[in-house]
Amino acid sequence: MKRISVLVLLFALLAAGPGGAPGSLGALRAAAQSGADPASPLAGWPLFIPLLGRLYPTFSITGQVIDSDGQPLSGVTVTADNGASATTDSQGYYDLAGLTAGSYAIAPALPGYSFEPAVISVGVPAEAEGRNFTALESAAELIVNGGFEVNAGWEFPITEYPAGYFSAWAHSGLRMARTGIIDQYDNVYSYSSIRQAVTIPAGTTSAILRMWLYTISLEDPNQPAPAIPLAATSEELESAPLAVDVQYALILDANNDILEWLYWQRNNNKFWTLHEFNLTKYAGRTIKVHIGTYNDGYGGITSMFVDDVSLETSALPAATPTPTPTATPTVAPPGVVCNNAFVNSSFETNAGWGIPATEFTAGYSYERAHSGVRSMRTGIVHTAQNKYSYSDAYQYAAIPNNITSAVLSMWIYPLSEEAANAPLPAAPAIGEEFGKTPLASDVQYVLVLEPYNNRIIDVLLWVRSDAQTWLNLVFDLSAYAGRTIRIQFGTYNDGWNGVTTMFVDDAAVDYCTAAAATPTPTLPAPPTATPIGGCVELIGNGGFEGSGSWVIPATAFSAGYSYDRAYAGLRSMRTGITASAHNRYSYSDFRQTVAIPSWARSAVFSFWEYPSSGESANVPVPAIPEGEVFALEPMAGDVQYLLILNSWLNWIDTLVWQRSDARAWVYHAYDLVALGYRSDTISLQFGTYNNGWGGVTSMYVDNASLLACP
Known part of the structure; x- marks a missing residue:
């Protein structure tokens, strides 16, 4: 790890006065007034790591x-x-x-x-x-005591470790509900849940369940959540041992039969995230909202805090759907467990889907939906906006190698103004890099791509349709057992004649595996693992759902909170530039200062990054500067980085220095005690540098955590 000193504030240069010495405030103002191109550095001017503000238009x-x-x-x-x-x-x-x-x-x-x-x-x-x-x-609120401020409305089933009201870091007010176990020494086999019965009036056109969840788990993050069990009732579910811990939310009927699985994960986000679910289909019924956490009694403990639960009907008028045949739901036979590899299949939140920035980018849409209130729009809807553009959305699907079946299903609503006799462009060849060349006319498509580039594995759909109704598509993906693939759908417009679009909803990759035999329910033996306790989280706002804790220096293209993509929750932090039209010479950074305790035997800094770069693979990654001061000269190519600064904000170490186009969430972890930072106050600074030429480079960061343990 290279240690290089940086001069952060060069008071001597800035004090050079109105005479305009290079680097002075006078020279900065003169440059701003001259109309010089801000996308290129002025010759001979040093560019410093972005800790110093500049003058920019607003x-x-x-x-x-x-x-x-x-x-x-x-x-x-x-x-x-x-x-x-x-x-x-x-x-x-x-x-x-x-x-x-x-x-x-x-x-x-x-x-x-x-x-x-x-x-x-x-x-x-x-x-x-x-x-x-x-x-x-807004119409009537159906949930009683959704903020948990009084002892009313909620039922707390009696278990080995029951849920309860809790006063600590509530999302709002003074209290919330705790499910699961929060003290390692209490680790036992137990379900821990809350529930409330509500009646959704007949004729309701929109009923949206919202809840804020704060998840914690000390289980091994490499161990997946257990498969959803074959339970018909909540009593059956909460009487069966599972292999590992899990957090969950269900919809039950009045008899506690399970109607729907809303949430089945094991997360360690350690920040509040909003979750929304469309329950309009239960209009005229009495249902129960059931939320909980399961602990298997081994290894780490898991909990989930719940606050601000709301089930609100809305005055939004229901769209009248065009009648379409409804596919018969696939029911897994006994002994088979099925899971959906996609997140956010119904597009009701902003999670899960990658949306490449193009001339006319795809986006979530309220214009029409097969179910719920949103879908994904690809392509161009209005003739006046016609232009040459690809317009796509994608998601990765990891298909286990022991599947019995794997099926991609989706509903599409295709529209096209192109002439019916206009020839369809030839479909791309297998192995070809998709989206690099203009096509002869508009087309709608569904593709299977390699996970980390745009090379085509298979073309599932290649049409131009003006059906103007919802159509159900089903594709067999069993051939991809044991592989991670990228499912990408979209619409291409050539910019001539009419426009073409395709809305997509209820997209899922359902894979099924043979279920293991259900063991006879017995209480597990007491855990033998060494208790994990006393660890302290040092990072604030690590999920970027709030707007505090992080410092974002003003630069030619500043970093910023982003809803474009998130590993968990709704937001992440973007560094760098995502749209080619914005390409310019700029650093784009954010940082947080932390103090590593003297008692810490470990301090693991972990995070997820989503790197992307349009730079040519032939352009080398710039070498880490050898001089005493970082960024005195513009660098030859774009780069993504994570630096360690000392208490004076001098650059002393480098954890990441790369230019990656992985376009997938990548996990990193570094023990800062092992690197020699016990008892130190340091700043962790992420960033992306763009040189203003060629392609653009960016890096999203999410789920940052610094856990100090004795």
Whole structure:
């Protein structure tokens, strides 16, 4: 690990006065007033690691909020993820001013209303105008005591380690519900759950269940969650031992029969994440919301905290779907366990799906949905926006090698204005890199790609359809047993004549495996593993769901919180540049300062990164600078990095120095005590450098944790 000193604030240069010495404030102002191209460094000027602000133009995001009758709505607060906010005037208009170029997520709020859409991602300045919302009057709240502030509404089943109310780090208010075990010395075989019965009125057009979850698990992260058991009732579920710990949420009927599995995972996020589920299909029924955690009594402990549970009906009118044949659900035979390899199959949240930035990027859409309220739009809907563009979404699917079947299913709603007699372009060849060349005419497609590049393994669908109805597609993926593949669907527009689009909903990769014989329920023997206790989390806001703890220096293209992709929850931190049109010479960093305790025998810094680069593979990764000061000269190629700075913000170590185009979430872990940082105060600084030429490079970071243990 190389230790290099950095001069962070060069007061002598900045104090050179209005005479304009290179690097002085006077020279900076002169350059800004001259109109010099900010995308290229001025010759002879040093570029320092981005800890020092510069002068940049600012922009506004503007739009209007109307109610369900089309009338302007005043008093709505519109907030961006950087903390900026504005309130709508008497005509419903808002103006979020003072923003630098970059990506933002904005959301409206007004008591008594929900909004469509709930959140909009905006690229500034290109997409800054006309970001409008529709306010929908909220109807009755069906959950009693959703904030757990009183002892009412919830049932706590008696188990070996029952759930309970808990006062600590509630998402709001003073209390929340605890499920699972929070003290290693209490580790026992036990289910631990809460539930509440609700009746969704007949005729309800929208019923959305929302809950905030805070998950903790000390189980081995490399051990997957157990398969969903073949249980018909909650009593059967919570009387059967499972192989490892798991956190879960279910929908039961009035007799405690399981109707739906909403959540079945084992996460160690250690931050609050919002989860939404569409329960409109249960209109006219009494159901139970059942949330819990299972501990197997071995290894680490697992818990899940729950707060702000809401089941709210909305005034959003239900769309009248075009009648289509409904596929008969596949029921797994006895002795077979089936799982869905996809996350967010119904597109109701912003998780799971990768959406490449293109000339006309795909996106989540409220325009039409096969179920729920959203789908994924690919392609172009409005003729006036016609342009040459690929428009895709994708997700990885890991298919075990012991499957009995693996099926990709999805519903598509294809539309095309192209002439029916226009020839369809030839499908790409197997092994070809997809999306690099223009095609002769529009096309809709579903592909199987290699996981870490765009090379085609198979073409499942290659059509141009104007069916204007929901169609069900099913493809056999059994040939990919034991492999991780990338399922990518999209629409290509050539920019001529009519436009073509394809909406996709309810996409799933269902794989089935033979279930192991169910053991006779017995209590496991007491654990023999050494108890794990006393560890302290040193990173704040490691899931990037809030806007605190991290410092984001202002640069030519600053880092920022992003809804574009997330390993867990809704947000991550973006560094670097994602759209080719924004390519410029810039560092893009964020950091957090931490103090490693003197008592720590280990301090493991872990995180997930999603790197992407459009730079040519022939351009070498720049060497780590050999001089005493980092970034005195522009580097020859783009690079992604993680640095360690000392308490004076001098660069002293390098943990990551790469240019990767993995386009997948990659896990990293470093023991900072083993690297010699016990008792030290340091800053962990992530970043991406773009040289302004060739392709653009970025790196998303999520689930950062620094766990100090005695």
